[in-house]
Amino acid sequence: MRRAYADVPAGQIHYVEEGEGKPVLLLHQSPRSWTEFREVLPLLGRTHRAIAMDTLGYGASSAPLPPAGGPPGESVEAYADGVVQLFDALGIERAALVGHHTGGVIAVEVAAVHPDRVEKIVLSCTPLVDAEGRTQRPRVDHAEVHEDGDHLLELWRARQPYYPPGRPDLLEAFIVDALTAGTRRHEGHAAVARYAMETRLPRLRCPVMAVGAPGDVAYRDLPRWAAAVPGIRIEEIKGGMVPLPDHLPEEFTDVVRDFLDAA
Numbered sequence: 001m002r003r004a005y006a007d008v009p010a011g012q013i014h015y016v017e018e019g020e021g022k023p024v025l026l027l028h029q030s031p032r033s034w035t036e037f038r039e040v041l042p043l044l045g046r047t048h049r050a051i052a053m054d055t056l057g058y059g060a061s062s063a064p065l066p067p068a069g070g071p072p073g074e075s076v077e078a079y080a081d082g083v084v085q086l087f088d089a090l091g092i093e094r095a096a097l098v099g100h101h102t103g104g105v106i107a108v109e110v111a112a113v114h115p116d117r118v119e120k121i122v123l124s125c126t127p128l129v130d131a132e133g134r135t136q137r138p139r140v141d142h143a144e145v146h147e148d149g150d151h152l153l154e155l156w157r158a159r160q161p162y163y164p165p166g167r168p169d170l171l172e173a174f175i176v177d178a179l180t181a182g183t184r185r186h187e188g189h190a191a192v193a194r195y196a197m198e199t200r201l202p203r204l205r206c207p208v209m210a211v212g213a214p215g216d217v218a219y220r221d222l223p224r225w226a227a228a229v230p231g232i233r234i235e236e237i238k239g240g241m242v243p244l245p246d247h248l249p250e251e252f253t254d255v256v257r258d259f260l261d262a263a
């Protein structure tokens with residue numbers, strides 16, 4: 001795997017890539033980083049140019065720029081602009097997008113606003129954030145910092161029910177990324193909760209696949225995706241939970257590659 005930084009108007013975007021062929025950009029959930037796809041990259045890289053980026057504000061990427069003329073804040077639109085900036089920096093005219101949770105929401109925004117740059121999109125465990133969806137958005141990854149470190153246990157226990165037993169390494173990976181994000185670790189969730197996805201879905205022009213995992217909190221939205229996007233492909237990965245790409249990388253990659261390679 002090759003790790004690098006791309007200089008972009010927002011600062012620098014950290015990304016990791018492997019393989020050659022048609023480009024596929026992998027977009028992580030909040031507050032994770034590219035490491036969510038550490039096991040997927042070499043698998044998908046056998047047939048594609050697989051790229052995993054750190055979303056602006058997460059991992060090792062710069063924070064998103066505040067909106068012009070407005071108060072500082074983070075938004076799905078700003079995250080999506082970072083995707084397009086990375087495309088431009090790498091000379092990528094058109095690519096497929098694979099987004100998990102927040103990453104899927106970002107993929108919707110990129111595909112809706114820049115349809116000429118997106119080949120296909122995969123929405124993995126992605127919430128459908130319309131008027132109904134916004135009323136169901138819980139506060140996620142909020143924990144006041146305590147000198148004795150109790151906030152680490154609070155973050156761990158809040159996610160533990162949605163992670164597979166016997167895999168503390170997956171929760172450790174989450175904790176590392178949450179600590180790296182610091183006080184902004186919940187900002188991605190807040191940005192998603194403010195996003196008006198219903199204004200974007202009618203603008204999608206590329207093929208779309210929604211992937212659900214029964215142990216994931218967004219699984220309830222899978223039937224809603226089927227109703228909201230005409231022609232959408234629906235897939236389910238049995239045994240999947242919130243950390244789907246790093247929990248079941250082979251199953252995840254197989255489903256993604258089958259969709260990307262379909263005519």
